[in-house]
Amino acid sequence: MNPDATTSSQDRTHAGATVAHVHDSPFIRAPEGAHTVFMVTVFAVCGPLLGGIVLFGWRAALVAALAITSCVVTELLYYRVTRIPALLGRSHAVLTGVLLALTLPAFVPWFVPVVAGAFAIIVGKAVFGGVGHFVWQPALVGRLAVAVMFPALLAISDARFQHRLPVLAQNRLLVGDVREGTFGNDIAPWRGRPAPNGKDAFLLTPPAETLRGLTDRQSPAYSALVFRPDEQLDAKPAALLQLPPMENLFYGARPGSLGETGIILLVVACLYLIYRNYLKWELPLAMFLAASVTVAVAPIYLAGPNNTVRTFWLPLLSPEGLGTALTYVSYQLLSGQLVLAMVLVSVEMTSRPVTTGGQVLLGLGCGTLAMLLQLYTTVPIPCLMAVLAMNTLTPTIDRFWRPRVFGTKHFAILRGQ
Amino acid sequence: MFVGGIDLPDEKRPTLARAIEVAARPRRLLVPLAPCAATPAEPAVKPGENVQPGQCIGIARDCAGVDVFAPLGGRVESICTVAVARWGSFAESPAIELADLSDPAGIVPPRRTEAPDEPAGRDFDWQAAGDDELLARLAQGQLTTHRFRPQPLAEFLARARAGKCRWTILNVLDHEPYVSSDHRLLAEFGPEVMEGLAIVARLVGSRNIIVAADHRRTSHYQSCDAPAERFGIARIALPHKYPIGADTILTKVLTRRETPPGQSPLSVGTAMLDAPTCLAVYQWVVRGRRVLGRVVTVAGPHTARPGNFWAPFGTPCAELASLTAGANPCAAGGPEPTLIHGGPMAGTLCDARAVVTPGSGAVLSLEAAHMPLPGPCIRCGWCMDHCPARLNVAMLNDAFELSLVDRAALGGALACVECGVCGYICPARLPLTQRVKQLKRQIVALRRAAAEAPGAEVPPARAGQPAGAHGSHAR
Numbered sequence: 001m002n003p004d005a006t007t008s009s010q011d012r013t014h015a016g017a018t019v020a021h022v023h024d025s026p027f028i029r030a031p032e033g034a035h036t037v038f039m040v041t042v043f044a045v046c047g048p049l050l051g052g053i054v055l056f057g058w059r060a061a062l063v064a065a066l067a068i069t070s071c072v073v074t075e076l077l078y079y080r081v082t083r084i085p086a087l088l089g090r091s092h093a094v095l096t097g098v099l100l101a102l103t104l105p106a107f108v109p110w111f112v113p114v115v116a117g118a119f120a121i122i123v124g125k126a127v128f129g130g131v132g133h134f135v136w137q138p139a140l141v142g143r144l145a146v147a148v149m150f151p152a153l154l155a156i157s158d159a160r161f162q163h164r165l166p167v168l169a170q171n172r173l174l175v176g177d178v179r180e181g182t183f184g185n186d187i188a189p190w191r192g193r194p195a196p197n198g199k200d201a202f203l204l205t206p207p208a209e210t211l212r213g214l215t216d217r218q219s220p221a222y223s224a225l226v227f228r229p230d231e232q233l234d235a236k237p238a239a240l241l242q243l244p245p246m247e248n249l250f251y252g253a254r255p256g257s258l259g260e261t262g263i264i265l266l267v268v269a270c271l272y273l274i275y276r277n278y279l280k281w282e283l284p285l286a287m288f289l290a291a292s293v294t295v296a297v298a299p300i301y302l303a304g305p306n307n308t309v310r311t312f313w314l315p316l317l318s319p320e321g322l323g324t325a326l327t328y329v330s331y332q333l334l335s336g337q338l339v340l341a342m343v344l345v346s347v348e349m350t351s352r353p354v355t356t357g358g359q360v361l362l363g364l365g366c367g368t369l370a371m372l373l374q375l376y377t378t379v380p381i382p383c384l385m386a387v388l389a390m391n392t393l394t395p396t397i398d399r400f401w402r403p404r405v406f407g408t409k410h411f412a413i414l415r416g417q
Numbered sequence: 418m419f420v421g422g423i424d425l426p427d428e429k430r431p432t433l434a435r436a437i438e439v440a441a442r443p444r445r446l447l448v449p450l451a452p453c454a455a456t457p458a459e460p461a462v463k464p465g466e467n468v469q470p471g472q473c474i475g476i477a478r479d480c481a482g483v484d485v486f487a488p489l490g491g492r493v494e495s496i497c498t499v500a501v502a503r504w505g506s507f508a509e510s511p512a513i514e515l516a517d518l519s520d521p522a523g524i525v526p527p528r529r530t531e532a533p534d535e536p537a538g539r540d541f542d543w544q545a546a547g548d549d550e551l552l553a554r555l556a557q558g559q560l561t562t563h564r565f566r567p568q569p570l571a572e573f574l575a576r577a578r579a580g581k582c583r584w585t586i587l588n589v590l591d592h593e594p595y596v597s598s599d600h601r602l603l604a605e606f607g608p609e610v611m612e613g614l615a616i617v618a619r620l621v622g623s624r625n626i627i628v629a630a631d632h633r634r635t636s637h638y639q640s641c642d643a644p645a646e647r648f649g650i651a652r653i654a655l656p657h658k659y660p661i662g663a664d665t666i667l668t669k670v671l672t673r674r675e676t677p678p679g680q681s682p683l684s685v686g687t688a689m690l691d692a693p694t695c696l697a698v699y700q701w702v703v704r705g706r707r708v709l710g711r712v713v714t715v716a717g718p719h720t721a722r723p724g725n726f727w728a729p730f731g732t733p734c735a736e737l738a739s740l741t742a743g744a745n746p747c748a749a750g751g752p753e754p755t756l757i758h759g760g761p762m763a764g765t766l767c768d769a770r771a772v773v774t775p776g777s778g779a780v781l782s783l784e785a786a787h788m789p790l791p792g793p794c795i796r797c798g799w800c801m802d803h804c805p806a807r808l809n810v811a812m813l814n815d816a817f818e819l820s821l822v823d824r825a826a827l828g829g830a831l832a833c834v835e836c837g838v839c840g841y842i843c844p845a846r847l848p849l850t851q852r853v854k855q856l857k858r859q860i861v862a863l864r865r866a867a868a869e870a871p872g873a874e875v876p877p878a879r880a881g882q883p884a885g886a887h888g889s890h891a892r
Contacts, residue, residue, distance in 0.1 A: 024851040025505070026837035027761040027783050028426075028594065034795050034844040132793040132845075277799070354798040354811045398812065405829030406806035407665070407675040412829075 034131075037349075038091035041278060044269045045098045045344060051265040052258030055251075056106035057168050057176045057200065060258050063104055063113050068097030070117025078126045092131050096120050099139035099348075102259025102340060103384060104146075106178045107166060108153055115149065116142035136391045137348045140384050147380050154380065164203040165255030169195030176200030186210075189245050190253035206255045207335035208374070210242045240327060249334045260340040270343035279347040283359040287342045288333075290367030295332045296325065298375055336374055341366065341383040351391045358394075358401040365390045419666050421805040422658035423838050425762070428594040431723040432716050433634075437601050439522050440713075440726040441740040446518060447499045448474065448485060448731035451510040452774045453567050454503050455481035460513060466493045470523050471707060474513050477559070483569045484559040488709035488729030490519035499731075500768035502758050502776050504566050505835060505854065507768040512731065524710035524729050526700045528606070540705040543616055551620060551702070558701035563693035563711060565763070567775040570694065577621045577688040584672050584687045585618040587628045587695060590655065592662035593760025596779040598712040600634055601725045602692045607640035613695030615648035616702055621688045626650045627671055631657055659762070660805045660836035664689045678832035679861075693775070713737065714779040719754035734758055734771040734780045754782040762837035792845040800839035800849055806832040810839045810849050817852040822863060825856040833857055 053060045075093040079085070100120055104113055120142030128134040147154060155165065166181040171194040182195070184202025195202065248254055252261035259266070273279045296316050315325040333339075346352065346366050353359050366386050373382035404410055451457035458475030468474055468487040475485030494514040500507035543551055552574070560570040587610070589599045603610055611628075618626040628645065630638060632654035645652055653671065660666050665676040667689070674685040682689050697708040709730055715738055716723035728737050738756055756767035760779055767780065800810035809828055816825040833853045840850035 024766065024848060024854075025757075025759075025762060025764055026841045026850060027755070027757050027764065027766075027781075028841065029846065030842050030844075032844050033846065034792055034797075037795065037797065037844050130793060132795050277802075278797075349795050349797045352796075354796055354801055355809060356798075356802075402809065402828070403801075403807055405678065405808055405832045406669070406834075407677045407680075407832050408829060 035091050037278060038095050040276060041273065042091070042095050042098055044272045044276075044278075045095070045102070045259075047269045047272075048102060048259040048262050048265045048340075048344070049098055051252060051262035052102065052106070054174050055168060055253065055261060056258060057172070057174060057178050059178050060101075060106040062110070063106055063108060063258065064098065064101035066110055067101040067104065067113035067117050068094055070114045071097035071100065071121050074118045074121040075126070078122060082126075092125075093121060096125065096138045096142075099137075099344060100142050102344065103139060103143045103257050103337070103381070105154060105165070105255075105257045108146075108150075112146050112150055112153055116146045118142075119145040132350055134350055135394065136388050137345055137351045140345060140388045140391075143381065143384060144388060151380065163209050164205055166201035166203050167253055167255050167261075168201050169193065169199075171195060172200040186242060187244055190248045190251065204244070204255050205242075207243050207249070207331060208256075211332060211335060212374075212378070240324070240331070243331055243335075246330065246334075249331075254335070257337065257340075259344070260337040263334060263339050266339050266343050273343075273347070278349075280356055280359055282356055283347055283352065283363045284342045286360040286363030287338075287346060287367040287370075290364040291333060291338055291342075291371045292329060292367075294368045294371040295329045295375070298371065300375060332371070332374070336370075337381060337383040338367075338370055338374075341370060341387050345384065346387045346390075351394055353394050353397045353401065355398070355401050355403055357403060358397040361397050361401065362390055362394065365393065418656070418658070419661070419669055419805050420807055421803045421838070422660055422666075423803050423842065424657070425594050425659045425841075427657075428716075429591075429597045429600075431720075432595070432597045432714055432725055433600065435601075435724045437605060437712055437725045437727060439525055440728045440732065440737060442518055442521050443729075443732045443736050443740060444516070445494065445733075446487075446489060446491070446515040446729060446731035447497060447512040447733060447770075447772050448487065448515065449499050449501050449510040449512045449772060449774060450475045450485055451482065452485070452501060452730070452776075453482060453561055453569055454508070455479065455569075457511045458482055458485050460496055460511075462493045462513065464493050464495050467491070468493060468515065470519055471709065481569065481572060483561055485513070486559075486707055486709055487513075487515060488524055488731060489515065489521060491515040492517045498770070499733075499772045500770045501774050502765060502771065505763065505765055507758075507765065507771060512772065515731070521710075521727070521729055524708070525727050526606070526609070526696065526704075526706065526708055528609075539703050541702055543619075543702050548620065551616070554702055555620070555698070558697075558707065560694070560697050560701060560707075561775045563691050563697075563775040563778075564689075565759075565776055570698070573688075574617070574620050576683055580683045580686060582621050582623045582683065582686045582688045584625045584627065584668075585614070585621050585623045585690065586667060586671060586687060587614050587626075587690045587692065588662055588664075588667055589628065589630050589692050590657075590662035590667070591631065592657065592659055593762050593764075593779075595716045595781050596714050596760045597716075598714045598725050598778050599692045600631070600637070602696060602712050603630070603641065604634075604637040606692075606696050607638055608644045609699045610692050610695045611641050611644035611648060611650060612703065613697070613699035614650060614690065615644075616698050617688070617690060617695065618648075618650075623688065628652045629655050629667060629671060631655065633657060660834060660838060663805065663834040663836050665834055666805050666836075678829060711773065711775060711777065713773060713777055714781070716779070717754065717757075717782040718784060719782040728773045730773055730775070732773045734767050734773060734777070735769065737773060738780050738782055754784060757781040757783055762841065763835055791847045794845050794847060797844060799842045799844070803838045803842050805836060805838065806834055808833060808839075808853070810853065813853050813856060814847060814849055817856055822856060822859045826860045826863075830856045830860060 049064055071093045100116055120138040124138030124141030125134045166178045168176045178201050180199050181201035181203040182199040184204050186205050250263050254261050274281050299314050315328050318325055353362055370383040370386035373379055373386055379385050456478045458477045461476050462474045470490045472487045473484055474487045477484050494516045497512055497514050498509055499512040501510045556571045561567045562570055562573055589603045591597055591599045628650055635654045655661055664682050668682040668687045669675055672687055676682050676685050693711050700706045700708050710727050712725050713728045714725050757764045758767040758771050794814055796811055804810055812828050813825050813830055837850045843849050
């Protein structure tokens with residue numbers, strides 16, 4: 001027997017200190033390491049990313065490549081300069097880059113993803129101590145930074161195209177340039193409509209913008225929001241008549257960021273990650289339920305017939321019936337970034353609570369806050385902002401949500417034990 | 418069932434179907450004088466003396482210890498020091514070194530050949546004897562339990578009788594990978610083990626007697642059926658989710674009672690037994706023979722001839738591994754195998770002086786390269802999801818890194834069953850099990866210090882910096 005085997009060996013830990021580390025049980029290890037976790041997540045997230053590249057053309061691929069490269073290069077440079085040994089760094093940097101690309105629209109100039117990636121890695125991750133220690137989802141930190149720095153570049157500011165954003169026509173998928181756009185019909189189905197000569201994309205009103213017209217009287221969509229009960233068989237708020245067909249939202253054929261539109265791909269990626277046990281279904285589900293309930297019960301201002309303001313339209317109690325209410329709720333849920341925030345962003349391991357109950361709390365908070373921000377404020381990325389805000393509470397939730405330990409009584413924290 | 422747990426690779430195939438063999442004769446035996454955690458026994462022999470197999474060579478100093486007997490005949494060489502496994506670490510114990518040994522086949526208990534109702538060959542009719550008589554006979558046997566932490570059987574029985582146990586459970590789950598010693602013992606000595614269990618259950622006074630076995634192996638235990646029927650023993654097949662064989666977890670599964678943190682299942686009225694103890698009880702009570710060895714699984718990827726072997730107590734583990742399992746196939750340039758005492762999940766790195774004691778179920782040689790470097794915690798929460806005690810291990814890891822022992826106590830660290838699942842699953846390869854064990858030790862030490870000095874200061878919130886703590890900041 002080798003006597004050295006019983007003594008200790010020298011291991012380098014992530015803190016850079018060399019410590020004696022006596023090998024102890026267990027002597028077998030599960031095959032999945034942290035590197036595998038991140039790379040498999042990247043693999044899953046590549047589905048929505050490819051969907052975005054198909055829907056928004058080669059510019060989307062450019063944005064994604066720039067974001068990933070920026071994240072990885074920043075990570076390498078940071079650790080080279082500070083001389084801190086970086087473990088797990090690169091695979092998580094790739095993941096951050098992909099997530100960042102999913103939150104950016106395809107028509108932004110080249111420096112926007114670069115700046116966002118640098119911010120994500122340095123401000124979002126590295127200064128906190130890297131993976132396992134940051135408070136806010138790094139990709140969201142980068143996205144918030146560019147939303148503050150370049151607000152004009154993230155929405156096409158041309159006066160004629162105000163509040164309209166591009167989406168590729170069906171015959172120009174993948175190869176089209178998303179910046180070559182023409183006016184499109186907002187409420188027509190996307191399928192089967194080729195783009196006119198020389199143009200690749202339709203400029204459409206984002207459905208979220210139309211819906212914001214319901215509550216925001218400064219919105220240009222507001223004037224269209226009068227009730228027209230005489231002309232329509234079913235009396236709906238007119239904004240619902242300005243929205244695209246629901247099928248467009250499922251394909252992802254609506255203006256938005258790379259990853260937020262392909263609902264089906266996002267759900268598939270989420271299911272795969274749940275299957276791999278990388279995320280718990282409780283968190284997305286809690287977030288979805290909280291958002292649905294919030295939208296269904298939150299009162300909004302509404303313009304009535306003859307431009308009178310009907311205050312406090314309660315969707316579920318509206319005189320227009322349950323069908324209208326459910327339509328309204330579905331559009332509110334599907335037209336923003338809620339699904340992206342729900343299935344890929346809020347489930348980032350480090351910035352969510354560890355316990356299942358804590359994750360449900362986080363999900364409830366995220367869903368409610370996301371919908372409140374979407375309904376009542378004009379922040380550019382309401383759902384992602386909600387996730388960022390709730391991430392701040394994660395350490396607190398982790399500290400105070402204590403599941404019952406085997407052999408102890410229920411509600412130990414209330415008993416003061 | 419229980420929350421958490423995990424499906425482990427079984428890895429038992431090489432040893433599962435092989436009959437138990439007798440280990441080759443070791444060069445010398447180092448019989449420990451303190452197999453249980455107690456004062457060592459007083460040596461009854463002097464160096465140079467010749468001893469017979471089964472001769473008493475050490476006399477217990479107090480009731481917490483047991484007399485020690487020579488497993489094999491031979492010559493007393495000297496009195497030396499060995500390492501004895503207790504509670505996942507090794508403790509030093511004086512030992513008697515025997516050389517010029519007799520044939521180790523003598524330790525194998527004979528199979529029961531007579532028909533079940535035939536009294537021939539029985540020294541003692543335990544069913545006719547009264548409790549006191551039976552207890553006295555057992556006390557003469559100086560038996561120990563063969564658990565993770567061996568203790569004198571008489572002491573165990575006294576505690577079980579005082580605790581009014583309603584359940585007596587025989588645990589033959591062998592839930593750890595590679596280990597199959599209890600399985601082979603029950604497959605080959607089924608009727609004897611059942612009768613031993615019935616004897617212990619009668620002394621404990623419990624109505625419910627249960628044999629808990631792995632559902633994949635029940636077809637091997639058919640010889641137990643008739644005796645089990647006769648003694649009213651329930652046979653229950655359980656799934657193979659990993660720490661189901663841990664005492665507290667098995668108690669929870671079978672009785673729905675949760676053991677309070679830091680206590681044994683006796684506190685909730687369950688006496689947990691193991692197959693070697695039952696066999697030893699049968700052999701002593703009915704046949705009047707002591708079993709002075711135990712079945713040890715010698716296996717692992719570096720073992721040329723894995724199997725289960727009868728090894729006399731005091732066989733050096735390293736010698737057992739090399740003698741029985743043949744030459745190390747990787748000796749020529751391969752990675753140095755690491756010897757493990759116990760299973761790969763809850764066992765310990767084999768001390769160079771470790772010997773076979775009643776608590777040694779397995780000696781495994783695994784690959785040293787399997788131990789990866791730790792990284793930062795990524796807060797995936799898998800340790801908590803799979804913890805059978807539902808501990809927030811990530812929080813305990815933070816508490817360890819920051820040396821906050823009181824926070825760890827608040828998090829329930831004492832409920833840890835030391836199954837090793839958290840360390841197995843951790844994708845950051847953190848030594849979580851080791852850290853929680855260390856926290857437990859510190860909590861127990863602090864509480865003991867507080868109890869010994871009543872009215873003194875409250876124990877300090879920050880204990881000394883743990884050895885493995887390094888300045889990484891956790892949230």
